[in-house]
Amino acid sequence: MGETIYAALLGLGTVGTGVYKVLKSQEAEMSKKIGSQIKIKKILVRNLEKAAAKVDDPGILTNDWKEILEDDEIRIVIELMGGMEPAKTYILEALHAGKHVATANKDLVAAEGRELFDTAQEKNCDFLFEAAVAGGIPIIRPLKQCLAGNHMTEVMGIVNGTTNFILTKMTQEGMEFSDALALATKLGYAEADPTADIEGLDAGRKVAILASVAFNSRVTFDDVHIEGITKITATDIRYAREMGCDIKLLGVARNTEQGVEAYVNPMLIPSTHPLASVNDSYNAVFVHGDAVEDAMFFGRGAGELPTASAVVGDIFDIARNLQAGASGRISCTCYKELPIKKMEDTENCYFLRLQAEDRYGVLAEMAGIFAKDKVSISQLVQKSANQGCAEIVIITALAREGDIQNAIRELEKCEAIREISSVLRVYDNAR
């Protein structure tokens, strides 16, 4: 029933345990499905004792990387430790030893992808990372293969489940950010230190990877402008809904004539857009290409088994390549060097919420500032007024980020403006 192919797992945390379980559950039909039988020969863990309870045969556990690296029978290394080091060193050493690698490590792929892909290519090895973006949702392979006939102009989506859960609770139950975060922590959706999620860093890494694959040009984590959701209030969400929009933490990457723009930020999105109804911890990635037009991929963006589903898909692909003698069949597809557009040159509509003195002339003064900075106002609503202070919500027409920032600086200097409470971009799918 086909060759046995030995593999090693690095890490036995949530995803590692999931991969171990999924491979077990596929054991009986694996050789019929992919033509070979994958066996986990070693698992690298820090604490042998703690890990022993998680596997059938604790004899496969080791805390010595060399035992795996130097075992020529092990042809696939599955890196699920996360973080930069020692993951990067281990992956590079594995590739140099001619081993194929599957990883779920978005931090590493987003920051150091080039060196890893170059090494894999040089050694004719597979280096696959479907699980690094949007967990269980197939997106990397669809972009590299199914949609390869397209010039993709946009890839955007909800790629962080923790923040989507928080925003969903704020939207559906009117909770404030801190309460929703506390609930997410209690339910296990947020980690003890939620910074990477709520500040948008995790989403930023995924956007860098998605943009690189979609536009065939390297975009790294540093190229992505990032804003988190910590300043969003229930009031912002309520006003957005009154205007027919929801607020989502969106990762957006566009391939424009002036270069690639990539950012993560809480954005207003029309409630009729398919992404607006992606709630709780679900993720979804929306793409636009010149042939396929719009397509969306929806599912679980994290979790033990969904993420393992993506990793095992990669492992099976590596095994199929080994069987066919076609390792490295599809490697790095970043054959362009597109410039990165400066954030100040991006264009969006903007939602501004501000507190101003409730007297004649204030609106005229504000309108003057916007006009001077070439920003058109497309909607202006006074939401409430009390104690001489009016809350005003403004939606601008499409404007340059740099111009908006200038206008905001001017508004801040303006005596009649007591506070600029929120500045949010608006996702405009009409353009």
Add this chain to the structure above:
Amino acid sequence: MGETIYAALLGLGTVGTGVYKVLKSQEAEMSKKIGSQIKIKKILVRNLEKAAAKVDDPGILTNDWKEILEDDEIRIVIELMGGMEPAKTYILEALHAGKHVATANKDLVAAEGRELFDTAQEKNCDFLFEAAVAGGIPIIRPLKQCLAGNHMTEVMGIVNGTTNFILTKMTQEGMEFSDALALATKLGYAEADPTADIEGLDAGRKVAILASVAFNSRVTFDDVHIEGITKITATDIRYAREMGCDIKLLGVARNTEQGVEAYVNPMLIPSTHPLASVNDSYNAVFVHGDAVEDAMFFGRGAGELPTASAVVGDIFDIARNLQAGASGRISCTCYKELPIKKMEDTENCYFLRLQAEDRYGVLAEMAGIFAKDKVSISQLVQKSANQGCAEIVIITALAREGDIQNAIRELEKCEAIREISSVLRVYDNAR
């Protein structure tokens, strides 16, 4: 810049023209993307004159299949004629000649898949068909590769754009079926003879293919129970919405312990389900696997360029396999022989709309019939009563199709029941 690989197109209708255009638009970067350059050497058409206007070089047009079959330089045949013959003969002859095949032909794959796959496997040739299901939406490759680590238990969705457009118009504008069909015809969404769409045949073929790929066991068109949307009325849709549901033409396939069930039918689906908001001519496929849980794929299910996007993805994959010497790398994945469950043994909740005499005792009589046939009623609403006739809507609990059919036969014999206006299944995602 890589080898030139010659291909031939069979057919230059909507999709054929799209493929021709998409390959042109990829010309400049193709070799960097996939390592080789694909050139269309011949296009088989019926009418040389008519086709000449559609291509840059009419010299590549031919109406002689032998010219393509016997040209050893042509390594890829792209079948876009549709229908059973001569498409089947040409594909088999191409495979026997060692040529690789990409097709968008759902009729053929759904009915005669086994012979085509067996021949491809025997000749070590690629036979790819991503475009045969849901047009531009990547679904075959994600199922065969990305999600290969799953035991899929369900695959279902909206896989016909024409009927989805019609039902959307009936839902959003209260149109009756005949008016919505007339509009679809006027706008080019429905063909002159719309039978294959509105009777569910087109969707049935796609469900057969999806089930085969998802469950690793051959399901043919004949195995799929099919009901179209011609009997759906605006009233059914209005009542469904009052109950928190939309009506969609759903293709459903489930892998159960008693065998595979596969059917296409208009169904009530909760308005909160992601599929309920898939409107107009969009398609979406929903899958459930033991590892990935729920995932959905959304996009354009038809059209010149979206369908061409899928075909070109396949062509690029064939070219990559040729480059890597890995043709036939992933062939037929139907390695099981699961039984097909009889429709009468499937279980669903049901929506019944009927006209009954408006007098004491009728409900008791009906309830007696349902009870005798082991069908529980979970909702019963009298919608209106006039001229001695009451309109009654019933939603049943989960019931066996055979039992429902028995109950309906009994109800038909019942003097107090003047008409059974509608019997629709209800998609229940809670089970």
